[in-house]
Amino acid sequence: MAALKIKKGATSRSAYNLRPTFSDDIERHTLAVVVENEPGVLARVIGLFSGRGYNIESLTVAEVDHMGGLSRITIVTNGTPQVITQITAQLSRIVPVREVHDLTVEGATVERELAMFDVAGTGKKRLEALRLADIFRARVVDSTLKSFIFEITGTPEKIDAFAELMRPLGLRELVRTGVAALPRGE
Amino acid sequence: MTDDMTGARIVVHALREQGVDTVFGYPGGAVLPIYDEIFLQSDIRHVLVRHEQGAVHAAEGYARSTGKPGVVFVTSGPGATNSVTGLTDALMDSIPIVVITGQVPTFLIGSDAFQEADTVGITRPCTKHNWLVKDADRLAPTLHEAFHVAVAGRPGPVLVDIPKDVQFASGRYTKANPSNSQYQPSLTADEASIEALVDAIETAQKPLFYTGGGVINSGIKASKLLCQLVDATRFPITSTLMGLGAYPGSGRCWLGMLGMHGLYEANMAMHDCDLMINVGARFDDRITGRIDAFSPHSTKAHIDIDPSSINKIIHVDIPIIGDTAHVLKAVLAFWQSRGCKTNVEGVSDWWRQISEWQKVDCLAYESSCSTIKPQHALARLEALTQERKDRFICTEVGQHQMWAAQYLKFEEPNHWMTSGGLGTMGYGLPASIGVQLAHPDALVINVAGEASWLMNMQEMGTAVQYNLPVKQFILNNERLGMVRQWQELLHQERYSHSWSEALPDFVKLAEAFGAKGIVCKHPDQLDEVIMEMIEYDGPVLVDCLVEKHENCFPMIPSGKPHNEMLLATSASDDGVDEKGAVMV
Numbered sequence: 001m002a003a004l005k006i007k008k009g010a011t012s013r014s015a016y017n018l019r020p021t022f023s024d025d026i027e028r029h030t031l032a033v034v035v036e037n038e039p040g041v042l043a044r045v046i047g048l049f050s051g052r053g054y055n056i057e058s059l060t061v062a063e064v065d066h067m068g069g070l071s072r073i074t075i076v077t078n079g080t081p082q083v084i085t086q087i088t089a090q091l092s093r094i095v096p097v098r099e100v101h102d103l104t105v106e107g108a109t110v111e112r113e114l115a116m117f118d119v120a121g122t123g124k125k126r127l128e129a130l131r132l133a134d135i136f137r138a139r140v141v142d143s144t145l146k147s148f149i150f151e152i153t154g155t156p157e158k159i160d161a162f163a164e165l166m167r168p169l170g171l172r173e174l175v176r177t178g179v180a181a182l183p184r185g186e
Numbered sequence: 187m188t189d190d191m192t193g194a195r196i197v198v199h200a201l202r203e204q205g206v207d208t209v210f211g212y213p214g215g216a217v218l219p220i221y222d223e224i225f226l227q228s229d230i231r232h233v234l235v236r237h238e239q240g241a242v243h244a245a246e247g248y249a250r251s252t253g254k255p256g257v258v259f260v261t262s263g264p265g266a267t268n269s270v271t272g273l274t275d276a277l278m279d280s281i282p283i284v285v286i287t288g289q290v291p292t293f294l295i296g297s298d299a300f301q302e303a304d305t306v307g308i309t310r311p312c313t314k315h316n317w318l319v320k321d322a323d324r325l326a327p328t329l330h331e332a333f334h335v336a337v338a339g340r341p342g343p344v345l346v347d348i349p350k351d352v353q354f355a356s357g358r359y360t361k362a363n364p365s366n367s368q369y370q371p372s373l374t375a376d377e378a379s380i381e382a383l384v385d386a387i388e389t390a391q392k393p394l395f396y397t398g399g400g401v402i403n404s405g406i407k408a409s410k411l412l413c414q415l416v417d418a419t420r421f422p423i424t425s426t427l428m429g430l431g432a433y434p435g436s437g438r439c440w441l442g443m444l445g446m447h448g449l450y451e452a453n454m455a456m457h458d459c460d461l462m463i464n465v466g467a468r469f470d471d472r473i474t475g476r477i478d479a480f481s482p483h484s485t486k487a488h489i490d491i492d493p494s495s496i497n498k499i500i501h502v503d504i505p506i507i508g509d510t511a512h513v514l515k516a517v518l519a520f521w522q523s524r525g526c527k528t529n530v531e532g533v534s535d536w537w538r539q540i541s542e543w544q545k546v547d548c549l550a551y552e553s554s555c556s557t558i559k560p561q562h563a564l565a566r567l568e569a570l571t572q573e574r575k576d577r578f579i580c581t582e583v584g585q586h587q588m589w590a591a592q593y594l595k596f597e598e599p600n601h602w603m604t605s606g607g608l609g610t611m612g613y614g615l616p617a618s619i620g621v622q623l624a625h626p627d628a629l630v631i632n633v634a635g636e637a638s639w640l641m642n643m644q645e646m647g648t649a650v651q652y653n654l655p656v657k658q659f660i661l662n663n664e665r666l667g668m669v670r671q672w673q674e675l676l677h678q679e680r681y682s683h684s685w686s687e688a689l690p691d692f693v694k695l696a697e698a699f700g701a702k703g704i705v706c707k708h709p710d711q712l713d714e715v716i717m718e719m720i721e722y723d724g725p726v727l728v729d730c731l732v733e734k735h736e737n738c739f740p741m742i743p744s745g746k747p748h749n750e751m752l753l754a755t756s757a758s759d760d761g762v763d764e765k766g767a768v769m770v
Binding site: 043047085086096 | 493498
């Protein structure tokens with residue numbers, strides 16, 4: 001390198017740092033992918049992840065622009081920074097993909113997930129479940145004398161925490177939607 | 187309502203508007219309406235192949251030699267599945283191909299109907315994009331979009347699946363308007379990155395151009411700009427298998443091909459350079475060898491139109507995302523505007539070092555006056571055909587392919603057709619047919635191995651039917667040569683299933699197809715046989731019986747860095763360690 005007067009990753013004249021620095025740490029990233037809502041588009045996105053050996057922690061998809069026929073896919077994935085960059089580049093290559101945003105890199109985000117918990121129990125356990133649900137601001141959306149279904153919205157961590165608490169109190173079944181995310185306002 | 191016509195007619199109209207003159211295909215139940223339309227017109231020529239895989243490879247040969255997309259018609263089910271290898275081949279080598287498949291009628295889709303297959307599902311990972319068209323009104327825009335996607339940005343294969351009822355249905359024909367497409371890859375690069383590269387060009391002591399298929403895909407202009415930049419800077423240049431011909435093999439800065447079977451001087455220069463300028467190549471594992479020992483002291487610039495190629499394998503310092511021709515033009519202009527500076531002294535020292543490596547003469551081989559050495563056969567082929575500017579070379583896959591890349595010189599882009607990324611045996615014969623159809627008067631030679639050639643030998647029937655004077659030059663060692671070589675080097679000479687015990691008589695085989703067959707058994711006959719092959723007006727096969735146990739050198743063994751090459755003169759059996767043996 002001594003022969004070259006340029007520093008690695010920068011030029012003598014420009015202030016641009018052209019070479020990204022990559023570490024080997026595994027990071028968790030939330031990606032927002034806007035796609036044309038044509039048949040098979042989700043299969044293309046999922047096939048990319050399985051075909052190239054990337055991970056999907058969660059994935060949500062729905063049409064967000066009915067007139068324009070655009071769907072928004074939110075993917076939570078993990079990998080080294082190099083892998084994450086590859087994932088965004090590979091996603092961008094898919095023809096019906098309009099935009100790819102790495103929300104984790106682009107700034108602060110609001111991330112929410114909806115979950116429903118079927119919790120069965122009587123007596124003290126039932127009361128404790130109801131009390132904790134209140135603390136977590138979960139709503140009761142179905143009730144029998146022996147069970148509740150709670151609906152809860154929050155970050156994935158909050159839902160994980162609530163699930164831990166419900167497990168000893170009679171948790172029978174749970175369903176989660178996966179993460180939906182938006183960047184916060186400036 | 188005057189623009190309404192049947193779906194089948196829309197297909198033919200769209201092809202005509204896209205400037206298609208040749209289609210390779212094979213009919214079947216689900217494409218009969220389209221074949222009916224083909225029958226009723228005369229300006230698009232349909233070439234009947236013998237197997238759908240052959241159709242796609244022929245279209246690849248057509249596309250690689252003309253720069254225009256190759257077009258294929260196949261039927262549903264097996265017709266579509268047989269095209270998968272060709273599609274994958276075209277995807278790996280970024281070749282623009284448009285495959286049109288018939289499908290069972292829409293009301294039978296999903297019912298396991300006769301010759302039904304989930305074509306778009308099966309071909310999704312092996313196309314750049316694909317479409318199932320269920321509405322005849324959508325047919326024309328979809329076909330135009332398919333041609334646009336196939337050639338725009340990094341080229342690749344696309345597929346349009348058309349159910350039979352849509353081919354019969356009436357729909358509206360609309361004209362192409364590629365600027366309306368949502369798919370518009372950007373061609374020009376960021377100025378800061380161009381400036382960074384010019385900074386590096388001005389100061390580098392040991393610079394090297396490493397170029398690939400991206401230069402050829404970008405068009406003739408890119409190759410011309412590359413030659414200008416290389417000749418003006420006097421920087422040495424090497425190329426991948428896919429990039430051969432972009433810079434002339436007779437050019438003064440040419441080092442020869444690099445990589446696993448690349449030249450010693452090219453690989454040593456890659457290892458020792460201080461500035462690597464990658465133009466349209468993708469750091470394939472055949473090139474890099476061991477990643478952590480790959481060119482350890484260089485600043486790396488990478489010009490590529492596909493952002494996903496950047497930092498995929500090798501971390502680069504100066505990423506430049508854009509079309510090769512656009513970027514080279516900008517680099518050249520900027521470098522010239524700053525006074526065409528290079529580190530002249532440093533570069534002269536670098537050339538002195540390179541000429542030392544060249545003295546190793548890595549392509550030397552032990553000659554024989556009783557057996558035909560495959561290298562000698564190719565050296566003679568080169569000597570007897572190098573004057574022909576219209577010479578096109580195709581290959582199959584294996585040792586002969588590497589020898590062809592080493593011993594033949596390519597002076598122009600688009601004259602070398604080989605399966606690089608996928609390494610598809612059986613590619614060369616159908617590809618040579620596609621090339622010959624695009625260039626009827628040219629000298630088209632398929633350098634083949636007997637095992638690869640047999641994989642798609644049925645296409646000899648196509649060559650005979652259309653009287654295509656393709657030259658099948660088979661280096662017959664009665665072995666799967668490259669497999670045998672690896673078994674010798676990696677598996678202690680346990681030659682598991684790497685030879686053929688019942689090879690056909692190739693001369694009789696050629697004659698059975700209605701072609702000419704010539705056998706060549708002795709080095710003394712070589713020149714005469716090659717001349718006879720060239721002069722024969724029609725499809726001809728040469729069965730050149732070569733040394734059976736020749737190994738292809740130089741070679742970077744798997745898992746080794748560039749500066750640990752095996753040469754023919756120094757090859758030993760300790761080339762590959764356990765870790766390397768896992769690599770392919």
